[in-house]
């Protein structure tokens with residue numbers, strides 16, 4: 001468990017209005033394949049008009065969870081409830097087409113032999129011809145493709161096809177939309193615009209959206225709530241701001257960005273480090289802890305004749321390092337420093353252009369309101385830089401190591 005240096009972070013997740021029925025309720029969903037548990041006791045709630053992102057590394061069970069909710073996969077245990085109506089429960093399995101759920105996957109596969117209008121109308125089973133036509137026209141206007149109404153999929157770009165797929169999924173007014181990596185087939189330039197546009201349309205339609213992604217940026221951009229998944233479990237749920245700024249453990253922090261880590265031992269609820277003392281309340285004496293900070297929260301200052309800035313309560317003590325490399329990344333510059341105190345590498349992300357030459361001495365401070373203190377494990381020797389968690393196995397090892405230490 002994290003002991004955050006500051007507990008002042010605002011809670012931005014508004015409580016669900018009392019009495020409102022969740023569109024989607026998932027309780028205790030569990031599924032094994034060949035005796036291997038893949039989804040473990042997953043529970044979540046999505047309100048009308050809310051977007052929840054199921055975020056996690058490859059293989060953590062996101063798609064299986066989504067498939068069970070859609071009804072194309074069965075659960076060993078647990079319930080799926082849509083608008084108060086049970087869809088999956090012990091002894092009950094409502095077929096996918098009767099769940100009122102819209103699906104959108106990366107491989108959105110429009111029917112090539114049907115026109116855009118026919119593709120969108122495909123799922124419309126009720127209503128007169130004129131009503132169906134009106135709904136198709138309305139949706140194509142929303143996705144700004146009305147001029148392609150009679151075109152065929154091969155005449156459209158990837159982004160346009162994706163928008164037709166969205167219109168098709170929304171046509172029958174689903175109560176719940178399940179989206180599995182829907183934007184990953186699109187190139188970067190198109191993606192941001194289509195994400196924003198899709199989000200606007202989904203909100204207008206009032207469906208509850210559960211979107212699966214392994215990309216933290218996508219989840220931060222789209223979600224009202226992020227459910228962070230690892231090893232088949234949801235390990236943290238909350239507004240993007242809270243999940244990013246108050247991670248439950250080091251693996252959760254590492255999933256969103258590279259981390260700088262320094263290590264210390266707790267004495268009297270404090271840890272001494274080259275950056276001064278850090279609070280470690282509630283952690284027993286003698287426990288080794290990792291003090292973790294994201295690259296954008298390090299502060300840098302120039303060397304003035306071998307001296308750095310004076311310590312402050314906000315920044316603690318400054319420690320000296322030497323620039324190893326500096327790169328310009330567009331909106332920010334990334335500066336890597338080898339620290340004098342033990343030769344480890346720290347990484348600082350600085351807004352705009354800051355490209356000091358290799359060998360330049362600089363002073364570094366940890367912003368106290370932006371670091372986390374987690375119990376560490378001697379088995380992981382990662383003092384210095386920890387790269388963003390890629391695989392589920394790596395994230396689990398990191399979390400298990402933290403969890404093994406006393407809280």
Ligand SMILES: Nc1ncnc2c1ncn2[C@@H]1O[C@H](COP(=O)(O)OP(=O)(O)OP(=O)(O)O)[C@@H](O)[C@H]1O
Nearest residue numbers: 033034038056057058059060061062063064065214
């Ligand atoms: N039908 C199946 N039979 C056996 N194993 C399966 C089946 N479906 C999924 N799995 C396994 O379950 C685990 C979780 O898979 P799942 O697709 O749910 O993960 P994911 O988090 O969506 O990963 P990715 O982002 O890579 O798609 C994987 O190890 C996968 O191989």
